[in-house]
Amino acid sequence: MTPDNNPEERSAPLYKTAYSKRRKRPDIIADHVRDRIVTAGLTVGERIPSEWVSPEELHVSRGTIREALKILEFQGLITSKTGPGGGLFVSTIEQDDAIRLLDNLFLSNPPSIPDIYALRKVLEPELAAGLAGSLSKDQISELQSCIHLYEDEPTSADEEYRQRLAELDFHTCLARSSPNQLLGFVCNFLLSLLRDKTECRAIYSEPTPWAMRDTGLNYQVRLLRALKAGEVQIARTLMRDHMIEAESFMIKRAVMLRR
């Protein structure tokens, strides 16, 4: 597997076999390097030995290696530093970066509002349940400041829109606070989908005529209270009801806008 520096046996380098499968050298090298990183158990911040990416060892040119490294860098797996003591380092990916990538995936055929809410209806309640009683003081005050942003009656269409987004931010806050990172990530992703959907943007920028706004606010105040009190079951059902209501609201507005 490991190519040797002996120039005689030129070695059917690692890409040779796989190349027939139409995978290109940089991709194969990227996989190879990633593999070495994880099997060696390198963790964030550690330096990647330069031999691992040297043209001699890999039997490819520097340019090709650079393409491979570009992939890994784009993935957020590595970063590079110039200068002495510099080199390639294992890095960590930000959730936001990953979500942007996912947004890209659903750009061509965005999921419908019912599709998104099918997930939100079951996940957000779990999120709330997991948070009940385990919120720190900081997290609580952060959530409270989110609510303050849309406590007042909006005076303009623009403010209305901003308030709507702040409501989503409330949920983003919740997701960030979750002890279950995976759950938080998926919830965040769903929120990002909602934010990006042009259909939703249109809905959000519309004024909210009914008493919808108040009931929405009401939910969140009651939810926060339940979370503080550690009432797991109450938090769960509260959130579920909120999601059900939010979905029907969105759908209703969507059909109104379509005319």
Place this chain on the structure above:
Amino acid sequence: MTPDNNPEERSAPLYKTAYSKRRKRPDIIADHVRDRIVTAGLTVGERIPSEWVSPEELHVSRGTIREALKILEFQGLITSKTGPGGGLFVSTIEQDDAIRLLDNLFLSNPPSIPDIYALRKVLEPELAAGLAGSLSKDQISELQSCIHLYEDEPTSADEEYRQRLAELDFHTCLARSSPNQLLGFVCNFLLSLLRDKTECRAIYSEPTPWAMRDTGLNYQVRLLRALKAGEVQIARTLMRDHMIEAESFMIKRAVMLRR
């Protein structure tokens, strides 16, 4: 700063301003090209004009451009074809590519089994519910062939392991068939996490001593029956019970292995 063979008209190429923000040329070029693609409204399969990526227009070398294109290719936004009539084409991202990306995100701190199952317990039942009564003949036979793979008693540890993976494949099949693409995607992602977790690999390769295997098989047969019959509620509860049982099984085995 900019190497430019024509010192007269330095031409403030597009990367110039952003370069101060430490973003590297390939990244900027990738963004630039992506932007041109979406603003021009190019759709899948269409050819990208070669001027858009020519060294002359972009004022960078081919190598740098290739790094940029590598990013876009990895993102799944473009593919390249060699030969006459070849070139760069707009492509679509495969779910699998996106999932690989996500796997990467959780590589450094993988979610625990309870974390994963917190999601599976609520999502898989929804998946099953959405599938009830709407499966095509092809999809049903595909699911059935999945079950056949682990109908027989495993004769070796290796076969045991393969059967275990086939069980996951059953769920992957379900996820692929979902009319809700988003739901299918997330379920698939969770399955991929399970497959990759070293802890889970160890569990799967262990023999299954109790009657666990039978009950697992039993679930899936009953589930398939409910799906064919269009029994939404039954499918949902069946899957939920299955998930609960699977989780407790995994957790039990995990603590056994830790000793």
Place this chain on the structure above:
DNA sequence: AGATATTTGTTCGTATGTATT
């Protein structure tokens, strides 16, 4: 502070592979 060494970043000319005609 300045020279130097080390490491990544970029360029450019050239060569090779591959699919179409």
Place this chain on the structure above:
DNA sequence: TAATACATACGAACAAATATC
């Protein structure tokens, strides 16, 4: 089969960044 058009790969040289002496 040969010519053609395109992507892919190579490698030597140069530029920029930065830690160390």
